[in-house]
Structures are given as structure tokens and as C-alpha cells.
Amino acid sequence: MPASPFTTLLICLIFAETVASAEPLIITEQLVHLRHSGDREWATFPEQAQDKELLLRFNAESNSGETALFLRQQDVKQTWNIELNGKIQGKLVRQEQDQQLLIPVPPETLKTGVNELRIYQSGKITPDDIRVGEIVLLTDPASEFLSESQLSIKVTDKETKQGIPCRITIVNAEGTLVVSSAESDEHQAVRTGVVYTRDGKTQVELPAGEYTVYAGRGFEYGVDQQHLILKKGDKKKVELEIGREVDTSGYVSCDTHIHTLTHSGHGDCSLKERLLTLAGEQIEFPIATDHNKQINYEPLARELKVRQYFTPVIGNEVTTKWGHFNVFPVREEGPIPDYQLSAWDEIFESILTTPDVQAVILNHARDIHSNYRPFGPKNHLSLTGENLDGWRLQANAMELINSGATQTDFMQLYHDWFGMLNRGVFLTPVGCSDSHDVSRYIVGQSRTYIQSDAQDPGKIDASQTIQNFVDGKVLVSYGLLTQMKVNSRYGPGELVPPAKEYTVSLTVSGPSWVNAAQIQLYANGQLIRSEQIKSRECGGVKWQGTWQVVLPSHDCFLVAVATGPGVSAPYWQFAKPYQPATPEFESQVVGSTGAVWIDVDGDGKNTTAFEYAERLVKQHAEDLNTLLKHLDGYDQAVVMQVAGLLKARGLKPFDPKLTKALRETSKTVQLGFALYGEAWRASQIARRTN
Incomplete structure (x- = not known):
């Protein structure tokens, strides 16, 4: 296989000016497809992997000082060890995105003569198609490799011209997330190729090379970018400007499902990093939902000087063997719902008697946890919302899009929701991220827009906003925003009085870096109209339309769902399904409304x-x-x-x-x-x- 552009660029730009006693050693120029066992995970990979593990032998000299391994990885979901001469030096990063990895090699790890590098899957063996390779053994410590050039980055708001919390993404010529010297602190949260900064400013040291720097701030903002080449010794500045492109007037952005490593014990995002990512992704109404804990973001948000960007709410992911339920608001020092109970009636009694609780969300109902899938066919009949065990769901909301645990068919949970509404179980639809990470699963990538009059994200009326959430006055966003008015007045969570005819006005919005392709309208869960969208390339309104619709001769609910191609760009890349049903998958952006209820029979209520x-x-x-x-x-x-x-x-x-x-x-x-x-x-x- 010929040298990839990555390796060629590495040799030409990084090492051309390096003066050292020994040249860096290219161990392999190839990216190798590995799978330990089982069927292929994704159809984008060949049926047969090249090998179960990567085993490479190379000649080298023993190292008296620290050196480093520099490599590239793609699509890593499980645990893979990196072993050098029989000793584990590190692990591949559990991250689907294409990224670089720099592993320090301690003194005396290498030996003169033949050395052996092994990369292999460990722990519970689950099918995991990955690519890894383009491995270089550096002659210098990692810190020296990273200090070849310096880049100062400043991101400002187009309107105010002031620094703004944002996500900065840095990739090389191949679109691979790159290693840098940046580290997390009270000002920024850092992972490979990603810096969340609270004021739009950061300074990073990078190896010499060709780069593109992106700046964005979640769904509502545009993305600015700059391409540059850094030579050894360069000190350059990049100034980027981003502005709001999507009008969300009358709503606040909310992520109802947020975790930290600090309090949930898994993932990689500390509490400090979480608050910086919330500001950087423009989540105005975050709900803290660590597992069976009630965490208050308020004190640390003020200490980090990001409290003005959001109004935090204390919640709890009540994590039981019989489903996971996000509940809020709760008291920081108040009683915690009993998560060890063994049936829904008992679990919900404990939740609903917890002081202050108003919202109870059924989380990821199609995922298996503790060998239980709440809405799996064994327990649930989706078409009619019937629980086959005789258990009564007492939640008042339900996750439809969880961007950290997406479904192969994103509409499956919508159909489940339709069945529950038709059954008479009124559930607010929810978009959320379930993020435990700084960058692997982006906080707020899927989000819920809740109706609110708030003008200042730091001063949101939590009580009224939560009530609007419970009342279903929401929109669900995963890269698009879909809004609907019936007869020019009535929106989600509202009851439309009887009329001679019904006019549905629809608006689909999104940033310039997203496209819409289709809009569909459902009545009582049945598709009644669909139209292809010729999406506008600019940010803002992608499509608008007004439809005269013929409805059943009885009460019903309307829901509009817009879709388009998923985001594959490195600055906001969508994740693959968490528990895939098939190797075939095509990601989509989604924007949907909550349910608008039509009182066709005129009795003043929404009859199901x-x-x-x-x-x-x-x-x-x-x-x-x-x-x-x-x-x-x-x-x-x-x-x-x-x-x-x-x-x-x-x-x-x-x-x-x-x-x-x-x-x-x-x-x-x-x-x-x-x-x-x-x-x-x-x-x-x-x-x-x-």
C-alpha cells in the first residue's frame, strides 16, 4: 500500500527540520482493519477484517530517555490495549472519530534489536471494527514533538465582537483530530482536536503541519474556519467569528440528560469540564442527572464564571434494574428515590413522593440495561402502548432522541411515543445527549427546546419553564428545528378548538452547515402528508409551508418531523447507534414538534x-x-x-x-x-x- 497523505505530510513537514541523533522510525504506513471476533459491526467495513490484532516487529535502539508512539485510530468503541515489549503503555481512546494518539514510552522500554508492538482488544470481547496504524516511533519526548509551533486562537461573537464560549476543533489535512499541548483547566476543557473555551481564547502548541481550525457553538450558531500551514518555530494567530443563525425566540435550549465522571464514575468529563462544555454548546437550561445522585452546578458555575450562560437545575437519573428515569427538580440534600426497588409501581411511588419532583422522563426505552428493555417486544406492544407485564408507566415525558444512544431507526421511539399518546399516556417528547464525555458524545447535540419568555439565559424562571416542559410545550432538536402552528395560533402542548378546516403552518430551521431533506406530518401516529425539502444553504429558515389537512372525524394529535443528512463534519460529528440492530446505518438530522391536540368533537378536551x-x-x-x-x-x-x-x-x-x-x-x-x-x-x- 502506498504511503497515505497523512504519512507523507508527517515526514515532509514534521521531520524535515528535525535535528536529532536518530531519525524517527515509521513502524507502519498502513491503517489496518481489526476485529477480534464476531460479525462485522458496520457495513462500511469489509466482511473480513485484516486481523484480530495488530502485531508489529521492528528494529530499534534502547531508549535511555522518554520517547513516544504516534499513531492514528478510527471507530474505536471497546477497550484496546497498546503493548510494547510485553508491557501495556496505554489504550486506544474509546472514540468513533478519526483521531491521532500520542503514547509516551518510558526510558528503557525499547531494547536494541527486535521490538514488538501489539494492539489488541481486551476485557469483554464485543464485535468492534476499528482501524489503527500510521505508527511512528518518535525520537524525542512527546512534549518536544508537540512544541514545534504555537497557535493562538481567538473566537468572537459577530454581533457583540466580544469573546464567546465555544467549541474549537483542530484537524489535519485528512480531517483527523490532532494532538496538541493544550490541557484542561478552569478556562478550558480539552480532548484530542477539541478545546471548549469559556471566552473564545486558547493557545496551543502543535507539531509542524497542515491544519484547519473550526469554531462553533452548538446548533444555533454558524461555523467559522481557517486553513493554515505551520512550520517548525512558527507562532501564528487565528481569529474566527461566529454568529447566531437559528432563531429560537420564545424557547430555551435544554439538555435533560447530563453526566460527569466526577459523580457518575464513568465517561471522561469532570464536573469543571462539564460546565465549560455546557457554555460552549449553548445549553441554557441544563439538568444535572448523575446516576442516583443530586448535584448542584450552581456554586462551581459561578466560580468558573460561566453561570451567566445558563440556569442549572438539580435532577437525578434514577438508575434501576427496570429502567432509567430522569427526574427533576430535586433538592441537593433531599432524599434520593429508592433505585433498588423491583417493580414500576414501587419505583414510581418512590420517585413521585420525592420532594419537588415535577418531571419524570423514561430514558432510552429501547436500550438494554441490566438485561431489561422497557419497550422491547417482550415487555411492550408499541402500536397501542400496552405494557405486557401489567406495569403502569407513571412518567410524564419520554426520550425520543438520545444523541449518546441513538437508534438504528430513529423513528422507532417516535412510533413508541405515538402508541403511548394513543393509549392515553401523555408524555412530553425529549431530545437529550446522555453525555458522560467532553467530546466523544457532545453535550446538547440532541436537545429539547422548552417554551419560555426568558431573555437572559442566566435568569430563566425555572418553575415556569419546567411546567411548560410537563405541559408538552416543547420542540425536539437533533440538528434541525421544526415549528408548527395550527390555524395560525396553536402550537405544541395546546388544544385546538373545532373548526371547519385546519391549516398547518410549518417552519424548518437549521444552521448553514446542516441541510433539511423532508418534512412529514403525522395524525395519531399515522403519516398524512410528506414533502421533499429543497433546503436553503444559508443558516436560518430552511423551508416553510402551509398545508390544508383533512383530519379524522374525531380528536387526534398532530406531530411534524423534519429530517436531512446527518452531520459528518469533525466539528459536530454524529455518533453511530449505541446498540445497533443492523450493520447498515445512515445518520440523519431531525427536528420535530411536540404534539398539538385537535378537539374535533368539541367537548373541550383531547380525547384519545x-x-x-x-x-x-x-x-x-x-x-x-x-x-x-x-x-x-x-x-x-x-x-x-x-x-x-x-x-x-x-x-x-x-x-x-x-x-x-x-x-x-x-x-x-x-x-x-x-x-x-x-x-x-x-x-x-x-x-x-x-
């Missing part, structure tokens, strides 16, 4: 599909043919709820009596029962086989 179904079954339970005939005036959501109620009464989906009666009904009714029957059958199989 389950309530309509319950009335019909009670009225016509003794006459199946009459019951099915009355269903002709209802949508598929009501039909499926009726199917569920009949099953509960003993009339199972494939009972010959039901099958015969359905032959005389409309296609809509037949399809609703067929869909319910297939979903019920899948759940029965899951319960028998698990």
Missing part, C-alpha cells in the same frame, strides 16, 4: 384513541359485527386500540370468529386489526423465546 375505543367496546361488546361496522368512522389508531381491548376480553387477533367478521369491514379496519395481530404475534414469540 383509547378512550374512543373503550366507549365503542362498552357499547357494542356483545355484537362484534356492529362494533366493527361502527369502526368505519374512525382512524387506524382507534381500530388498533379496539383490537387490543378485544384481546384483553379474550378475543385474540387470529380468532376465527374475528377473522370471519372482519371480511365484511373496510380496508382501514382490516389493516388495523392485521397490524395489531402481527405486532401481538411478535410479542408472544419474544416472550416465549426470552
